[in-house]
Amino acid sequence: MSRLLWLAALTLGAALGPTQGAVAQERAPEAAQQDAAASDATTEATHQVSRLISQKFGVAREKAEQISAAVMSAASKYSLPPALLLAIISVESRFKEKARGANGATGLMQVVPTAHKQLVRHIDLTEATANIEAGSAILHGYVQSARGDVGAALKSYGGSKAYAEKVSLRAKAFAPQFGSDAAADADTETARD
Known part of the structure; x- marks a missing residue:
């Protein structure tokens, strides 16, 4: 370089x-x-997050590294706070790659294939990197539609204001892993309607 x-x-x-x-x-x-x-700094944050995922959620070290790297990559690509993506994964699947939910929601970020057919047509949503990429792209689209209002985007992603508030609180818990500015980035302003 x-x-x-x-x-x-x-x-x-x-x-x-x-x-x-x-x-x-x-x-x-x-x-x-x-x-x-x-x-x-990015490498160090990735390792810190990996250790946190391993310790708190019981994810194998190698898998935690893969998830951390995918989160950092998607956060950078879509201009989203990494703490926010980690919070969504934590709430949606507790870091279980093969998690299944209502309406066919699949994987770490619980992407619903029927709601996003064009985006996930040829993607294995149980694969961590692909799931995080798809979920981040979906969230980014919601943020753009909401003109930057992350709280409104989270309501669209999870279906309710309560979901948005829960993710916001969890993001604040993950934020210290990324330095002092990350706490401000993780604030999703869910108090507004």
Whole structure:
């Protein structure tokens, strides 16, 4: 990755001229260090969450690592707080991949295949990564439809205000695993109707 940044800085330097190019080249290593620090922080958060899932929910270590990595990836892709995704999984399935619920709800995030036919057509919803990806995409769609109101999106996802409040409380419990800003991100403003 740092080699790619260095090449980009050289290319940018040639396009910008000698003075501006030198500035771009100086910033490339700094950007690489910032990327590495962010990656290290994400890796550490993934390991902390994995340990929590293993200890609190009895999930095997390797499976907990897979779930944690899938949550972090989906959270990043869909701009959702990881604590929120973990809270949904906790409430919906207690981290049991093969969980089955009402209306055919399946897997960790209890995705209902009949309600989301196009999205889950060729997906094994009992596979952790696929289920988290699908559930996160669905939640992201609800957040967009609700114009960013996560509380309203959770009501759509789970069917009630009580569900939204329960997930919000659970998200706050998971938030410390992600640092101080995560608690604010996990606040879903469910007090509003």
